[in-house]
Amino acid sequence: MTVILVKAERTYPVTLTNSWTLELQRSFADRTRVAVIVSEGYSPDLSELRDSDSELHVFTVPDGEDGKTIATLTKLWNWLGAAGFTRSDLIVGIGGGAITDLAGFAAASWLRGIDWVAVPTSLAGMVDASVGGKTGINSDYGKNLIGAFHSPVGVVIDTSFLQSLSDRDFAAGMAEVIKCGFISDPKILDVAASHSVDSLRNSPDVITELIQRAVSVKAQVVASDFKENLAREVLNYGHTLGHAIEIHAKYQLRHGEAVAIGLVYAAELAAARGLISSTELDLHRSILSSYGLPITFERQAWPKLLPLLALDKKARGNTVRFVALNGIGKTVRLEDLTSAELDAAYERISS
């Protein structure tokens, strides 16, 4: 068992374990009621949790983004009210990032904030969504527009969940792991480069090491900037174009797939400025594509993507800002990019 402490508005443990039910049950101590939120798309066997002394209430919501809606949240609030949930009770989200985002926001908003625990079951959930304290749902105007910073009291990671995760979702999660390698921990790149989705599935120690390293990168950044003022921006490496592609593709691409393209684009921008070498640029392409992740996007989409870049959270006024590398493991902010530089980099990732 490994524990990584995240220092945010509270300090909480991210526990990597091979017995998630035992670990989770520790957080049930002194809780009269526990609400477990799972999705229709995926739920592990919850029978062992029923052995605890707390009343267990299971709430099943639509899968993925369909569950991150105000309609689902309203049902959830009513259900918590009907079951008599008080401030000393607990909410647990068991599932992918969509579930932990919803569960966290239900916990943030019920009675102005009750405790919650995240049990991420997707790789993206383990290395990204469950760590960092951002919770939320989608609005008609965009993804994650309604939310709160509300850290869990604990995160429980058990890599055995990954056995049933699709190759596509596994690879999408690897995009965030690889991003952590580029921005802060080059060892991640060495390990990722010598494996594939298949080999990682058969090497529990290696995937555990990668998750541990990626969580540590995120934990360190979050500790320095919980509410996303400036330092936390580095976690958005690859996300500026990535978000634009996600919106343009109407969320038909996995988040990690869009980020993979965005990582190559940001690397192209940096290489053109001489901030990284052609070998470092090629490394982006080779590692990401070895996981089957996309590294190019439609040429004709560029005129539609450009205005979307300005909507990105990193845009300030009319200036588009990119997180870029100044060598592996070192980040810089690019704020003075010309249209010609943006166009030329896109041309190099066009298909």
Ligand SMILES: NC(=O)c1ccc[n+]([C@@H]2O[C@H](COP(=O)([O-])OP(=O)(O)OC[C@H]3O[C@@H](n4cnc5c(N)ncnc54)[C@H](O)[C@@H]3O)[C@@H](O)[C@H]2O)c1
């Ligand atoms: N809060 C944050 O900081 C943060 C960061 C990154 C992403 N997110 C959010 O996370 C979500 C994306 O996360 P995701 O990629 O996990 O998506 P997801 O939650 O939609 O899960 C993807 C699919 O995998 C299935 N699944 C999950 N675990 C499984 C398992 N062990 N076996 C089989 N199937 C399984 C789900 O049912 C779903 O169909 C988005 O809503 C995104 O906004 C939040």
